[in-house]
Amino acid sequence: MSTHQGILQEEKDFINSARTAQAKRGRRLWGRTGLSKDQYSAIEEALQNLSLKGEFNKVGGHDAVKTLLTRFEELCRRNQRTIPDEQRNKVSSILARELFINGATFFENVTEKELEQLVPLTLYNGDSLSGIHHDPEFTSLQDTPSIFKRAVISYPSDPREFLRDVKTTLESLQQDNTLTIFRDNKPGAFKRAALSYPSGPQEFLENVIKGTASLKEVRKWFPG
Numbered sequence: 001m002s003t004h005q006g007i008l009q010e011e012k013d014f015i016n017s018a019r020t021a022q023a024k025r026g027r028r029l030w031g032r033t034g035l036s037k038d039q040y041s042a043i044e045e046a047l048q049n050l051s052l053k054g055e056f057n058k059v060g061g062h063d064a065v066k067t068l069l070t071r072f073e074e075l076c077r078r079n080q081r082t083i084p085d086e087q088r089n090k091v092s093s094i095l096a097r098e099l100f101i102n103g104a105t106f107f108e109n110v111t112e113k114e115l116e117q118l119v120p121l122t123l124y125n126g127d128s129l130s131g132i133h134h135d136p137e138f139t140s141l142q143d144t145p146s147i148f149k150r151a152v153i154s155y156p157s158d159p160r161e162f163l164r165d166v167k168t169t170l171e172s173l174q175q176d177n178t179l180t181i182f183r184d185n186k187p188g189a190f191k192r193a194a195l196s197y198p199s200g201p202q203e204f205l206e207n208v209i210k211g212t213a214s215l216k217e218v219r220k221w222f223p224g
Contacts, residue, residue, distance in 0.1 A: 098127040
């Protein structure tokens with residue numbers, strides 16, 4: 001391993017250590033930041049260095065990266081960790097690249113606003129979920145990319161748990177003999193119900209059946 005690679009590994013290890021400490025707390029990073037003026041100044045300097053290296057040339061993303069760096073600084077503060085001055089620029093570069101990888105993974109022609117949506121995912125998981133679309137565990141969901149996008153945006157600390165819940169719900173609905181009208185004619189209704197009515201998808205579908213007189217009307221609920 002080269003000296004440069006070894007130093008870069010130190011930064012990655014620091015980031016992973018901070019993320020692990022936050023995960024052990026079992027909570028998301030809510031509330032205002034408690035950073036000092038010096039910490040904000042250090043973040044601005046790191047952003048300037050990233051800009052000079054052309055980190056934002058392709059996508060933009062300055063504001064999204066600033067949000068990510070600020071939230072990571074706060075994550076470190078709450079877990080009694082301090083980013084070493086000599087590592088800050090590389091830590092910032094790693095975080096920015098993770099965010100851009102996530103942007104390219106979950107959005108086509110990603111925008112600044114969409115990058116902002118992926119800040120929490122990147123904060124907690126880096127780019128470790130960039131291959132989740134192809135995970136054999138979620139093969140049954142791969143024909144609905146929007147499920148993965150919803151998972152990483154709405155459940156950023158543990159998207160896999162959300163996807164497992166959806167998968168379990170779908171299996172239960174598909175095996176329910178009272179819902180055969182959907183299974184035989186509109187199987188996509190199961191995914192819509194699981195996502196839109198997570199607390200009671202079966203009850204929702206049963207109510208649809210009770211309130212409709214024909215398959216034609218069911219198809220009005222679930223076109224396509």
